[in-house]
Amino acid sequence: MKTLIKVDHLRLGYDHQEVINDLSFDINQGDFITVLGQNGAGKSTLIKGLLGLIKPMKGQITYYLNEREIGYMPQETKVDRHFPASVYEIVLSGALNRVGYRPFFNSKEKKLAVECLKTLHIENLKNNSFGELSGGQRQKVLLARALCATRECLVLDEPSNNLDYDSKEEFYTVLKELHQKGLTIIMITHDLASHEVIGNKILHLDKNNYRMEEVK
Ligand SMILES: Nc1ncnc2c1ncn2[C@@H]1O[C@H](COP(=O)(O)OP(=O)(O)OP(=O)(O)O)[C@@H](O)[C@H]1O
Known part of the structure; x- marks a missing residue:
């Protein structure tokens, strides 16, 4: 199994405040890791x-x-x-990491943005303004934007926050589809209990106790 990202005895924090100490784990291709804490x-x-x-x-x-090709939501x-x-x-802006010094999006990137809308079943919203969407629709748009940045690895920060039960279920169904298509996913959340988790691994983050x- 190919490793995409290797975290090795990592210590992270701000100024002199340590938040994470001595964390090691691998993110392998095809993993769907839910981070709970x-x-x-x-x-x-x-x-x-x-x-x-x-x-x-x-x-x-x-x-x-390629570090720049991690899709972030x-x-x-x-x-x-x-x-x-x-x-x-908004979805097309996910392709900014592919543009480099070119001052415009090319046809390949524009096509990719439309493909991402199709993948997430929101092609019908293409011309709507972001502000007029429901919470669940907005989350799918942000996911499509992250997808536009990568073919390989998605990092999602609390993607189901503020969604009602049905929108959450729908959102997780879309995530499972992406995982089945081969995307590697790391998702942090605090609204799932361990037994409800989707994906193949759970990283439990607790004060200096990682599992x-x-x-x-
Ligand atoms: N920019 C920052 N500067 C200083 N301290 C920070 C900064 N961001 C976060 N912290 C501190 O780091 C610690 C961990 O915060 P973090 O946001 O990573 O936790 P979290 O697990 O994501 O929490 P939540 O579930 O509430 O989002 C907290 O004590 C927080 O106050």
């Missing part, structure tokens, strides 16, 4: 580390994929829902 356990901090937004205080993260609370853009424009559990 109490508020403040360091779930978002781990994501920032994986995305290279904060540097390890100790230990290391080794990437066996932020927490909805960190996204301005009144952002004046269409669904298509990777295989889901049967």
Whole structure:
């Protein structure tokens, strides 16, 4: 099994405050890892580390994929829902990592954005404005945007926050479909109990007590 990201004796934190200490695990191709932990356990901090937004205080993260091609879906609370853009424009912005110094999106990237809309069954929303969507629809748009950035690995930060039961179920169904298509997924959440988890592994993050559990 190919390893995509290797986390080795990692210590992460801010200034002199250590949040994660001595965490080691591998993210293998085809994994769907759910990260569970109490508020403040360091779930978002781990994501920032994986995305290279904060540097390890100790230990290391080794990437066996192009780091820039990790698709990231932020927490909805960190996204301005009144952002004046269409669904298509938001999804296409996921392809910015492919553009480099070119001042425009090419036809391949535009086609990819439409494909991502189709994959998530939201092609009908293409021309709607983001602000007029329901919570569940907005989450699918943000997922499509993350998908547009990668063919390989998605990192999702509390994607089902604020969704009602039905929208959550629908969202998880879409995630399972992506996983079955071969996407590697790391998802942090605090609204699932261990027995409800989707995916093949659970990373339990608790104060200096980390445990990777295989889901049967
Ligand atoms: N930018 C920052 N500067 C300083 N401390 C921070 C910063 N971001 C988070 N922290 C602190 O790091 C610790 C872990 O926070 P983090 O957001 O990673 O936890 P979490 O498990 O994602 O929590 P939640 O479930 O509430 O989102 C907390 O004590 C928090 O106050």
